[in-house]
Amino acid sequence: MESTGRERRLRRLWGPTSGRTVLMPIDQPVTMGPIAGLDAIDSQLVRLLAGAPNGIIGHRGVLRRVPAEVARSTGVVMHLSAGTALSGRGHVKTLTGDVVEAVRIGADAVSAQVTFGVPEETDMLRDLAQLAGACAQWGMPLLAMVYVAGVDPTAAPEKIAHAARAAAELGSDIVKVPYTGSADSFATVVDGCFAPVVMAGGEPSDSWEDVLLDVKDALSAGAAGVCIGRKVQQHAAPEAALADLHALVHANNPG
Numbered sequence: 001m002e003s004t005g006r007e008r009r010l011r012r013l014w015g016p017t018s019g020r021t022v023l024m025p026i027d028q029p030v031t032m033g034p035i036a037g038l039d040a041i042d043s044q045l046v047r048l049l050a051g052a053p054n055g056i057i058g059h060r061g062v063l064r065r066v067p068a069e070v071a072r073s074t075g076v077v078m079h080l081s082a083g084t085a086l087s088g089r090g091h092v093k094t095l096t097g098d099v100v101e102a103v104r105i106g107a108d109a110v111s112a113q114v115t116f117g118v119p120e121e122t123d124m125l126r127d128l129a130q131l132a133g134a135c136a137q138w139g140m141p142l143l144a145m146v147y148v149a150g151v152d153p154t155a156a157p158e159k160i161a162h163a164a165r166a167a168a169e170l171g172s173d174i175v176k177v178p179y180t181g182s183a184d185s186f187a188t189v190v191d192g193c194f195a196p197v198v199m200a201g202g203e204p205s206d207s208w209e210d211v212l213l214d215v216k217d218a219l220s221a222g223a224a225g226v227c228i229g230r231k232v233q234q235h236a237a238p239e240a241a242l243a244d245l246h247a248l249v250h251a252n253n254p255g
């Protein structure tokens with residue numbers, strides 16, 4: 001069966017009962033440098049992995065630092081696009097690896113970012129589509145991280161819905177989008193996208209309780225899970241924050 005590898009890999013990223021996922025992105029230092037929460041990466045990895053995310057998303061260098069025994073129980077997503085704030089245009093991403101390398105390291109999926117609404121959008125769309133083609137060839141799931149430049153997602157959820165749908169149309173198996181500010185608006189994103197949608201994090205906020213309320217609303221709108229980085233990584237107790245996310249995402253359906 002041509003799709004077996006893809007399905008077997010995808011299954012490792014979802015809670016077996018809930019069918020939802022808590023993903024932990026640790027790819028941000030390429031864009032932002034050694035930011036708080038990811039600067040002392042080895043000790044932070046121990047804490048984050050103790051919180052048992054369903055999957056961890058990182059570039060090849062940081063994935064090499066994930067202890068092998070953990071990689072057996074936590075899904076691994078190899079991030080394949082990068083851009084740095086040093087360029088002044090950190091939202092413009094270029095491909096940094098390929099699916100064959102992801103197969104070699106035993107990744108369960110690959111991911112790439114597309115920033116919509118910038119002149120380089122066409123390059124990033126071409127890269128995503130080429131990646132989707134290679135993923136189809138190798139049975140590798142593809143997660144697209146979509147953002148719309150210069151747009152407040154709460155003010156223009158229809159633009160987030162458009163970007164999410166475009167990523168699904170090009171072959172993404174999971175689409176990560178910023179939260180649009182309400183369950184109703186997030187439902188338009190989820191309902192318009194035939195691939196599962198996970199909610200991104202963004203800048204750390206003052207109130208963790210507010211983050212949890214947003215997660216609750218996103219899930220009630222049909223989100224397939226969360227992909228929240230800095231808000232957890234810069235939390236005073238990242239393991240406890242992850243436990244909170246597990247409780248919501250996998251509520252009444254452990255794992």
Ligand SMILES: O=C(CO)COP(=O)(O)O
Pocket residue numbers: 025027028145176200201202203227228229230231
């Ligand atoms: O998926 C993400 C980065 O790739 C989201 O990270 P943040 O939650 O830190 O914005």
